[in-house]
Amino acid sequence: MAVTGAVLFSYVVVHMAGNLKFFGGPDSINGYGVFLREFLTPVLGYGGLVWVVRVVLLLAVVLHGTAAVQLARRARKARPVGYAKRPRVQGGYAARTMRWGGVILALFVVYHLLDLTAGVLNPHGVDGDIHANVVADFQHWYVVLAYTLAVVALGFHLRHGLWSAVRSLGGTVRNAQTVALVLAVVVTVGFLAVPFSVFFGFVR
Amino acid sequence: MKYTLRVWRQDGPTVPGRLVEYTVDDISADMSFLEMLDVLNERLLLQGEDPVAFDHDCREGICGACGVMIDGVAHGPEKATTTCQLHMRHFDPRKPIVVEPWRAAPFPVVRDLVVDRSALDRVIESGGYISVQAGAAPDAHAVPVPKPAADTAFEAAACIGCGACVAACPNGSSMLFTAAKVTHLGVLPQGQPERRSRALDMVRAQDDLGFGGCTQTGECTAVCPKGIPLDTIARLNHDVLSAVARSS
Numbered sequence A: 001m002a003v004t005g006a007v008l009f010s011y012v013v014v015h016m017a018g019n020l021k022f023f024g025g026p027d028s029i030n031g032y033g034v035f036l037r038e039f040l041t042p043v044l045g046y047g048g049l050v051w052v053v054r055v056v057l058l059l060a061v062v063l064h065g066t067a068a069v070q071l072a073r074r075a076r077k078a079r080p081v082g083y084a085k086r087p088r089v090q091g092g093y094a095a096r097t098m099r100w101g102g103v104i105l106a107l108f109v110v111y112h113l114l115d116l117t118a119g120v121l122n123p124h125g126v127d128g129d130i131h132a133n134v135v136a137d138f139q140h141w142y143v144v145l146a147y148t149l150a151v152v153a154l155g156f157h158l159r160h161g162l163w164s165a166v167r168s169l170g171g172t173v174r175n176a177q178t179v180a181l182v183l184a185v186v187v188t189v190g191f192l193a194v195p196f197s198v199f200f201g202f203v204r
Numbered sequence B: 001m002k003y004t005l006r007v008w009r010q011d012g013p014t015v016p017g018r019l020v021e022y023t024v025d026d027i028s029a030d031m032s033f034l035e036m037l038d039v040l041n042e043r044l045l046l047q048g049e050d051p052v053a054f055d056h057d058c059r060e061g062i063c064g065a066c067g068v069m070i071d072g073v074a075h076g077p078e079k080a081t082t083t084c085q086l087h088m089r090h091f092d093p094r095k096p097i098v099v100e101p102w103r104a105a106p107f108p109v110v111r112d113l114v115v116d117r118s119a120l121d122r123v124i125e126s127g128g129y130i131s132v133q134a135g136a137a138p139d140a141h142a143v144p145v146p147k148p149a150a151d152t153a154f155e156a157a158a159c160i161g162c163g164a165c166v167a168a169c170p171n172g173s174s175m176l177f178t179a180a181k182v183t184h185l186g187v188l189p190q191g192q193p194e195r196r197s198r199a200l201d202m203v204r205a206q207d208d209l210g211f212g213g214c215t216q217t218g219e220c221t222a223v224c225p226k227g228i229p230l231d232t233i234a235r236l237n238h239d240v241l242s243a244v245a246r247s248s
């Protein structure tokens, strides 16, 4: 759970940072897309890196999900009879919503791939024309809403997940809760910058 | 004061149970929760009914025998307090109090509020010991213990094995209990020889017994009558991982 989560987290951070190239204009983000595909072309072939990353991510997602399902199953088996009355004591919202949050993120990734990678659900949907695809997307409030929900879910998922992962790997970090919260907020805000600047017309 | 209770009644491990409503009168604010149950039981006995079975021993918060789910919170609403040390002044007489046994597959209900917690003994047997030379008592200070290690060990050794962590955990995990034992023994010099095998063996034992897996929700520490910190779990994971790394 912790190791695959760390792989996914690294991807999310790089992706969020890469998205900020959107603010550099069409040449910047579209050029970045080409750069990612040309990277190490002599060794991997054109688009090779992208495929390597895809395989690693798919593997990580599958293992992450499998571990989550196993934990959920064990939890159900460990408490076959529930309590008649059960308020929340500690009640960390993020901790309680890890499983459903994960499901939301998985569904989002499917939609997101069909939208901005395959282009089939994108209003513009032209391969390689990343800037225009993104701008076309976020003209619509419902697309912005879908992305916002997913990114906020990601923020909650990271807030508990990061902290929990460190402990699962045997580490105790000073102020770990706060560090996890800050990282989660940075990722959330970083991702949301793009859809909101388009929606409110700062970038067109 | 007069209280309304809804208490789990179950005649035996294999028969179904249910919540039964009782009212108890003449309860003083200074009575403990168990003394309130004593008052109820005296009345039930006089009426020729079976008293409510519950576990207790020391009644001073050190043995770990007592422990019930009170309104869905292990050991009730007060922090760092066992059920026997919980006073009735913390309860509003206008609200019914729901009393249930610990719920976990490895803790089968014996009767009413009594569950069999010997699964925790199995976890201890799997690694909760140190190897010493039996015989004459060792010299005092023969093995120096650094002060920070002594403090950490003492904090973890406060665990009374009541099982509240399991009862509160949404995953039904005994991780905090096991982590307390592994910390208590593993930070002391005397506990070093078996440090890694102990952690691994105890985690395996709890998994085999049917306890759930830890996802660090923190519900356990929140209800722990001894306030065992969640950091003990990170230490346990550290020892388990280094045991796995060495054996492979």
Ligand code: HEM
Binding pocket: A012, A015, A019, A033, A050, A053, A054, A057, A105, A109, A112, A113, A116, A117, A130, A134, A147, A150, A151, A154, A191, A192, A194, A195
């Ligand atoms: C506002 C937020 C986001 C924007 C604007 C955005 C934008 C994009 C764009 C434009 C692409 C296509 C890149 C290309 O074709 O070169 C892409 C791919 C991708 N994004 Fe996002 N993304 C966002 C959030 C997320 C989040 C939260 C996740 C994960 C939880 C995610 C996971 C992915 C994945 C897995 C790919 C596919 C990479 C591939 O294999 O080609 N994205 N994103």
Ligand code: FES
Binding pocket: B055, B056, B057, B058, B059, B060, B061, B062, B063, B064, B065, B066, B067, B082, B083, B084, B085
């Ligand atoms: S009866 Fe001993 S701890 Fe409560």
